[in-house]
Amino acid sequence: MFPNVLFEPPTSFKAGFPSDYEIGTVDMRWKDKFGVFIIRSAEGLYALSNVCTHLGCTVNWLGGENKFKCPCHGSGYYKNGINFEGPTPRPLERFAVSLAEDGQILIDKSKKYQQEKGQWNDPNSFLNV
Amino acid sequence: MIEAVKQAINSFSSPVTIFSASLAMFALFVLFPRQITSPWCTVPILLLVLAFFAVGLTDEHFVKIVTAPDNVPIVAMIFIAGYFTWYAMRKACLNDARLERGEPTFEKTETDEKVLVFPYLIYIEFVVALVYAIGLVLWSILLKAPLEEPANPTVAPNPSKAPWYFLGLQEMLVYFDPWIAGVLFPTLIIIGLCAIPYIDRDPQPAGFYCYKQRRPMVIVFLFGYWILWILLILVGTFLRGPNWNFFGPFEVWDVHKVVPLVNVNLSDFIFIKGLGWGLPKQWFLREAPGILLCLLYFMVPTTVAAKTWLKKLVEKLGPVRYSVLMILLLSMLALPIKMYLRWAFNLKYIVAIPEFFFNI
Numbered sequence: 001m002f003p004n005v006l007f008e009p010p011t012s013f014k015a016g017f018p019s020d021y022e023i024g025t026v027d028m029r030w031k032d033k034f035g036v037f038i039i040r041s042a043e044g045l046y047a048l049s050n051v052c053t054h055l056g057c058t059v060n061w062l063g064g065e066n067k068f069k070c071p072c073h074g075s076g077y078y079k080n081g082i083n084f085e086g087p088t089p090r091p092l093e094r095f096a097v098s099l100a101e102d103g104q105i106l107i108d109k110s111k112k113y114q115q116e117k118g119q120w121n122d123p124n125s126f127l128n129v
Numbered sequence: 130m131i132e133a134v135k136q137a138i139n140s141f142s143s144p145v146t147i148f149s150a151s152l153a154m155f156a157l158f159v160l161f162p163r164q165i166t167s168p169w170c171t172v173p174i175l176l177l178v179l180a181f182f183a184v185g186l187t188d189e190h191f192v193k194i195v196t197a198p199d200n201v202p203i204v205a206m207i208f209i210a211g212y213f214t215w216y217a218m219r220k221a222c223l224n225d226a227r228l229e230r231g232e233p234t235f236e237k238t239e240t241d242e243k244v245l246v247f248p249y250l251i252y253i254e255f256v257v258a259l260v261y262a263i264g265l266v267l268w269s270i271l272l273k274a275p276l277e278e279p280a281n282p283t284v285a286p287n288p289s290k291a292p293w294y295f296l297g298l299q300e301m302l303v304y305f306d307p308w309i310a311g312v313l314f315p316t317l318i319i320i321g322l323c324a325i326p327y328i329d330r331d332p333q334p335a336g337f338y339c340y341k342q343r344r345p346m347v348i349v350f351l352f353g354y355w356i357l358w359i360l361l362i363l364v365g366t367f368l369r370g371p372n373w374n375f376f377g378p379f380e381v382w383d384v385h386k387v388v389p390l391v392n393v394n395l396s397d398f399i400f401i402k403g404l405g406w407g408l409p410k411q412w413f414l415r416e417a418p419g420i421l422l423c424l425l426y427f428m429v430p431t432t433v434a435a436k437t438w439l440k441k442l443v444e445k446l447g448p449v450r451y452s453v454l455m456i457l458l459l460s461m462l463a464l465p466i467k468m469y470l471r472w473a474f475n476l477k478y479i480v481a482i483p484e485f486f487f488n489i
């Protein structure tokens with residue numbers, strides 16, 4: 001009677017408190033459910049999409065080599081999402097991050113920020129924490 | 130001893146060396162087909178290939194890759210495609226020799242009359258179809274389909290490989306933007322194959338195997354088939370490992386192998402390294418040199434050749450068919466050219482406009 005619906009996880013979610021994230025690490029805890037890497041650097045916190053901008057495979061974080069690497073055609077990205085090797089023409093996309101009222105990080109996957117369009121300067125694309 | 134040979138093969142292997150060596154072998158083949166397809170040459174070559182596999186089978190890693198159920202057809206393809214190429218070329222060379230001596234071709238000695246498609250050809254095709262059907266049934270019983278765990282959108286196997294017949298395209302994607310390698314080139318391949326009978330309408334050397342009278346066509350076809358299709362499939366299947374890094378045939382697929390692959394766009398070369406100005410803000414200024422280069426690439430050889438050594442061809446084909454032919458040929462050549470540019474200069478894109486996803 002009902003169509004076969006795939007219930008996908010909501011596009012926006014709360015990702016805990018900024019203090020849950022260590023400075024300088026690539027955090028995997030939301031990768032499997034939402035496809036998001038959360039990275040906290042000295043400048044701020046941002047949410048990187050794990051979809052390769054070449055043809056859409058999912059990239060892996062290689063801690064030893066300090067880069068994201070795509071298993072499909074070998075594109076590589078720095079920790080900040082900038083592409084530096086392989087065929088991909090542009091950096092990984094970032095999702096909107098903000099602080100919810102209760103102080104948790106709110107990630108909205110429906111809003112994307114692309115570096116090549118200059119959108120990474122947008123205050124919603126990173127969190128100053 | 131065997132270990133040393135394997136080591137040597139591994140350290141020799143890289144995308145450039147494999148591709149260049151294959152090009153050299155291809156050149157030898159089309160230059161000296163008569164000698165190479167003669168039994169004196171063919172048998173040693175066949176033994177060499179078999180020896181390679183025999184040596185390979187002593188290597189655990191090699192065995193794992195070559196006998197993986199999805200890779201078996203590719204091993205078979207080496208022999209099947211090799212056999213058919215050899216067969217056609219051998220017949221063509223023998224026919225050429227006969228024609229030189231003023232004798233009729235093989236096909237003429239079989240029958241001088243035209244025969245009907247039905248039943249003659251259909252009958253043969255039917256038998257072949259039966260044999261293939263039996264072969265497929267046996268194959269699917271003997272080798273289990275390599276099914277994996279249910280797909281999970283957040284986990285990609287490493288390396289992620291396309292089905293074997295698409296691996297050539299996947300290998301192409303290493304050098305091109307998805308639009309070009311995934312859409313434009315496949316379309317051009319199909320259009321190009323459809324265009325062959327309209328471009329090459331010479332009735333003279335039709336109906337029998339020959340090489341001398343249609344050397345350019347045979348070379349172009351074999352180049353596209355062997356170098357740009359089969360070779361890329363072989364590289365994609367056997368020599369690409371985790372993270373799509375290149376591995377020698379006897380090299381263990383190490384997930385942590387680090388290969389420096391930093392790539393630079395043409396605009397970076399020109400405006401940053403060459404002129405020292407920094408990249409212009411507007412994309413059309415930034416990419417103007419690349420766009421110009423691409424236009425020149427298609428226009429200069431076409432017009433220059435039309436005025437000089439291809440004059441006769443232009444007269445024979447007319448301007449439209451000639452231009453179509455040249456565009457197809459030049460796009461075909463663009464693939465190896467781009468590959469060599471990547472290997473030599475780490476050139477990523479000649480035209481790179483990520484603003485609206487257009488990269489060449």
Ligand code: FES
Pocket residue numbers: 052053054055056057070071072073074075086087088302
């Ligand atoms: S999809 Fe990631 S490199 Fe092609």
